[in-house]
Amino acid sequence: MSRLRVGVIGAGTWGRNHVRTLASMPDVELTAVCDLSASVREKTARTYPGVLVTDSVQALLERVDAVVVASTARAHAALGLAAVRAGKPVLVEKPYALTVREAVELAEESDRLKVPALVGHLLEFHPVVDRLKTMIREGTLGEVYYLYSQRVNLGQIRPDENALWSFGPHDISVALYLMGEAPARVSAQGHSYLQRGIEDVVFLTMQFASGVIAHAQMSWLDPHKERRLTVVGSKQMAVFDDMAPREKLRIYDKGVDRPPEYGSYGESLAVREGDIWIPKVNNAEPLGLELGHFVKVARGEAPTRADAWDGVRVVRVLEAASRSMATGGGPVTVEG
Template identity: 50%
Template sequence: MSSKVRIGCVGAGYWGKNLVRNFASAEGAELAAVCDADAKVQARVRREYPSAKVTGSYDELLAMSDVDAVVLATPGSSHASLARQALAAGKDVFVEKPLAQTVADARAVTEEAARLGRVLMCGHLMVFHPAFQRVVELVRSGALGDILYIYAQRVNLGKIRTDENALWSLGPHDFSMIFELIAEPMESVSARGHAYLRPGTEDVVFVNVAFKSGVMANVQLSWLDPHKHRSLTVVGSKKMLVFDDTHPTEKIRIHDKGFDRPQEYHTYDAFLTLRDGDILIPSVPMEEPLRLEVRHFIECVRDRKAPRTGGPEACRVVEALAAAEASLRRGGAPIIL
C-alpha cells in the first residue's frame, strides 16, 4: 500500500457525492477512482476531480491495482453483493447503511471480511456525531444513572424514497445510536406502520424494542410529518438527557429531573419525591460527522484495526431492522429474539 489509502468510490449521486468530496480532501487518503453508471455524474466528477479515474464499470474499478479500499454509496439492495465482490478482489470496504437487507447477508459479509483479513466498516454516521459521542461519554460515566428507557424521533416532510420504506431508510441512524448506549441483547421487537403515500412502502413506522434487563426503546420514523425532529431522549435513574440534532447550538440538554426515594417516609404520598432541578447545556465542539467518519475509516485501513461501526455492529442494526420488518408484516406482532 502507498503512503496514502487509495480510495475507489462507487456511486457519486445524491449522497455519494458527499463521500467523494470528503475522501478527496481527507488527510491520508487519495481519491483514485470513481464509478457511476450515470454519464452526467461521470462528467461532473471528471470536472471536479480531474486526477481521479472515472468509469461506469464496477468490475473495472475492482481490477485497478491502485485502489486499496472501495466506498459503496449505492442502493441498499446492492450493498451485500457489491461488498462481497470488493472483499474477494482484496479491497477494504466502506459501505453505506444498512450493511445488507437480510440478517443472513449481513453476517455473510462480516464473516467474509474476517476470513480475508479485510477492514469492513458501515456508514452509521450518527455514531461519529460529536454531540452523540458526548452522550455516550455521559451515559458510560454513570452521570445519568441506570438507563430506564430511550426514545428517538426521526421525522420530517420528505424525502420520500421509492427503493425502501421509512424503517430501512431512517431507522439505521437511531438503532446504531441506541446500540452504542445499550450493549445487552434484544428480547423482542414489534413495529406498526402504514403506507399513506405510496402503496407497499411504509412512510410512517413506530418500533418498540425490549431488552432482556427491562430497558425499553421506542423509535418513531416518518417522512410524513409537519415537524422536523432528529432527537434522542435517554431517561436514566438519576438524570435525563435530550440530544436534539436540529438545534443549531444546544445539541445536548441534561435535565436534573426524576423521583427520589427518601430514607424514611410516613405516608404513601411521601414514598417518592419529585426532583425538578437545573438544565445543563454542555459545550460541544462541532466538526462535520462525515469528515470524522471518513477519517476513522482511513485510520482503520492504515493501522489495520477494527472500526467502531464494523461488521458486528452493523449486523446488530440489521437484526433489529429485519425483526421490525417481520413484525410489520404480521400486523405488529412481537418478534422474539
C-alpha cells in the same frame, strides 16, 4: 507515508458527500468514482478532473486501496462482498444489507479474509453520541430507564426502502451503541400512504434484556424536521437535538427521587426539578470522523469501530421489525 487511494461506488445525493469529504482529506487520494448514472458520472468528472470516473466496479477495484459503498441499498451487500474479495477494506453505507443472510455472509467473508467491512452508522461517530455514551458509562444519568427518538421530515421518499430501513439504522445503531446490548424483542407498526408496500411512517419499540425500552418514530411524511433523541435516566435526563445549530446536547437535572425507606406510598416519591446544563461538545463533522476512522482501519492503524458485526446486529433488528410490522405489530424475538 503515501496517501491511501480510496474509491467511492455510488455518488448520488449522499455518496457525493463521501466524495467531497475524501477529496479534502490530506492522507487520502480520491482515486476513482463508480456510478451507474451517466449524469452523476458527468457531474463528478467535471468537479474532480484527474479522478477515474467509471461505470465499472472492476475498474475501480483495480485502482484503489479501499472502497466506500454509497449505492442504493439493494446493491450494498454485493458491492461490499466484491470489495472484500478483492482484498480492499470497505465502508458500506447503511443499511448494511437488506437481509440478515446477506449481512452475515459479508461479515463472515470479512472475518475469513481479514479484510475490514465497516458499516456507515454515522451517528456512532457523532461527538454528542460519544458524550452520551461516556455519561451513561460513568453513571451521570443514573440507571437508564428508557430512550426515544424522532427522525421525521418531508421527503426524500425512497422507492426501494421504507422509512424503517432508510431511517431505522440510525436510531437502532445509536440505541445499541449507547446500551451496549442488542434488544431481545421488537415490535413495529407502520403504514404505506404514498407507495404501495413501502411504509412512509413507522413506530418501532425495542425491548432490552436489561429492562430498557427504546422507541423510534420514523417518517418522511411529516410537517416537522426533527432529529431528536431523549434519554431518561434515574438521576438526569438528556436531550440530543441534531437540528439545533449549536448546543445540541442538554442535560436536565430532573427526576423522581425515591427515599431509602420508600414503601408503597406514591406520595413519598419526590419530583426533582433541577438545573438544565449544556455540556461543551466538540463540533467536528461526523462524516469526517467516520471516514477518518475508516482510513486508519484500512491502514491497519486502529481497531475497528462500527464493524461488520455491528452491521449484522442492526440488520437483525430491522428484519425482526419488518416481521412484526407484517403481523400488525406483535412482538418478535431478535435472533442472535
